[in-house]
Amino acid sequence: MQLSAYFERIGFSGEARPDLATLKRLHRAHLASIPYENLDVLLKRPLDLDPARIFDKLVTRRRGGWCYEMNGLLGWALDEIGFSVTRLAGAVARDTRGDSIIGNHLVLLVDLDDGRVIADVGFGDGLVEPVPLAEGEIVQDGFVSRLGRIEDGWWRYTNHQNGGAPNFDFRPEPADPAVLAARCAFLQTSEISPFTQNVVLQRRLSDRVEVMRNSLRLTVRPDRVEERVIASADEYVAEVRGAFGIDEPAARVLWPLAERRGREMLAERA
Template sequence: MKLSDYLSRIGYSGSPQPDLPTLRALHVAHAQAVPFENLDVQLRRPVSMDPSAIYEKLVTRRRGGWCYEQNGLMGWALREIGFDVSRLCAGVMREAAGDGQLGNHLCLRVNLDRPYLVDVGFGGSLLEPLPLAIDGRVDAPYRIELSRIDGGYWRFTEQAHSDPFSFDFKDASADEALLAAKCEWLQVHAESPFVRNLVVQRRRGDTHVTVRGRVLTTMNAVGTDKRLLASADELVDALRENFQLEVPDVRSLWPAICERHEALFGERA
């Protein structure tokens, strides 16, 4: 595990120091270079939280990953540089589904002049570190904000041309056993959204690109453009062209992707 290889993977060519300009630059570089993706879950391949396994997948093999991998790798790199980093246990859409969601997301806190929320594993909505304070800003095409809610929780919310999407967390060291259990559940349980549907996302400047099942969506500040993928070959091409992912085995997923799309959309497909 070489820090220089990670920095090369994300396209960062500076001399990293444990300061805010470096943190901002690393966050932007990682968010735009490494896609969020659940291809291994779809292919029934185990996803590890072990740092060396994450490094081998995301750096050596130039793949993407989900929050446990992306923020796990970012946290390792930041500590190597000398940052004060803590792992935080979060719950995506806890506001709708309750405390059972806790542990289904890993994010980071970095302490500098003040604490910052660092998260390169939520699909690319957060472009730069966000001060851990009640505030909001535009990370185009998203509007993002942090708010305080009952029970000592923070709520991170993103919104762009659709309903808000959020996760809740406490500013306290993560329950690592809970994170590990949720990581396992999300890989294997029939009700897991990552088992049920293929998801790949990436930010490119102020544009956000997503493949969700058969649908390729490109979103910017003006609006969204959606295209229905017509074949397994189109899926492979879309992953290569939009995310620089070479995973030809996803062709085997095409029948299940089509079946899922038909079940969700029927005649609207």
């Protein structure tokens, strides 16, 4: 596990210092280069929180990953550079699902000389840069989101209007690794987990988010969403490779699921 290999993977050059300017550059470069994806969950390949396994998958084998892997890799790199990083147990959609889902998201809290910031490359279509741990509206490249306090020490990040998941909650305190490990295991094995039911790929660029939800291919911009339906397995595989940079031969076997779930999603809108 070498920082130089990670830097090459995300196209980062120059001196890496434990400061806000470096963190912003790393955050953007990571998102633009490494896609959010859940293919291994659907292929029933076990995932965990081990940094070496995450590094091998995302850096050496040039794959993408979900929040535990994306923020796990960034957190490791920040530690190596000399940042002070705290892993937080996030809770996506806690406002509707309650406390039972705490730990279904990994978030990073970074302490800098001039304050504390939230870093998150694992939400798929959320922050493009780290933001101060402070209440207020967030405008990044035209996308408008919000961070605010709620109850009992909790904070809520509310995604932009065209985002996939609407929000996640967190407390700015160290996560229990056992809680994160348990949720990581549950989300990749449970029949009620959205990750075992849907093919999801996302790449967060500066002006847009490229998304594939099952057979639906979207380009999300601050003011609009462009959508089309993928029509064949060949087109699906080409999108996985071309738009998201993933060369995974086994991805083809997921097309029947993607096609079926895409039809179901369209039918639910009708």
